[in-house]
Amino acid sequence: MEVPDYDLPEAAIAQTPVEPRHSARLLDALDPSGALVHRRVWDLPELIGPGDAVVVNDSRVIPARLALEKRSGGAAEVLLLEPDLQPDPGTEQTEHADPAGWTALVRPGRRLPPGTVLGLPGWAGRGDEPVLEIGARLDGGQRRIRFHQPIGPVLQRAGKMALPPYIHRELSDPDRYQTVYADQPGSVAAPTAGLHLTADLLEQVKARGAAVCSVDLAVGLATFRPVKSDRVENHVIHRERYRVPESTWAACRSARRVVAIGTTTVRALETAASTSSLEGESELFIRPGFSFSVVDVLLTNFHLPRSTLLLLLEAFTGPRWRDIYAAALAEGYRFLSFGDAMVVGRA
16 A cells, blocks of 8 residues: 655644643544534543543653763764663563663764774763663664663763654753653653643543543654655564553453544554553554554544554544645644644544
């Protein structure tokens, strides 16, 4: 099948989030007749009823862009992409251990051959140990890296949020690229639909008689990459770690409707259903023809052309996504990570 595409004007790409969070616009496409209603995210409780389960992805974004130095003092940058999902044989691992191995992008790539060690600024002069080592070259300009020190303190001292490449402004408040319920560290990109929600809004949802529960899916930067193949079937989906708590799964199985906040939540829930496993690695490629068995309603942002997220949307709500996107562009909705949102039902 062909990759879904549309024209996205540069001016429609939001560069900063709105304040307050729940003042973002919400295009309500739940009416089966196809009628669209222009709302704000703060109207979400009006669309929720008793017996619904509203599910969020509580993964926390890590500061994945690292400013480091070579032994010579030359500057180097490492952008973490995805952790090793399988530890090396013989590597001691605890249940919640940080993975030492990652795939990453590095700069300047040509001056960082395999075996190069990097440390925190001024490390060599102080006699400190390096924090990581550059490894083999991979496809797409990626590199293998391996940490020599615990990753948490390194991220705290040298890391910055890695905003998507279409965001050209620095955030004055890094917490705005974090959901208010972020808990489990591990994502290098935010589950952006959840950026619109506030604690007060979620309390209003509960007051409507709905359950609010969570999953944990570690979002990788590959989420934002376009599908470069002419045919969807030739695209290789990226893997992501996921966990669905038993309480969340029970709430979904007994719910009147399951309302997923974001595509990453959909992926976690539908992976659990298709594999009969509540925890593991998701390689689920949701595209038109996929049979959904858990999620009934999706609140999501407006996605990049030719993206796997757009494929998921088409699989979920059918070809009417084109009319919804056309209406959003005509009405001046803001697109992508810091943009507005839409809510749709399953076709």
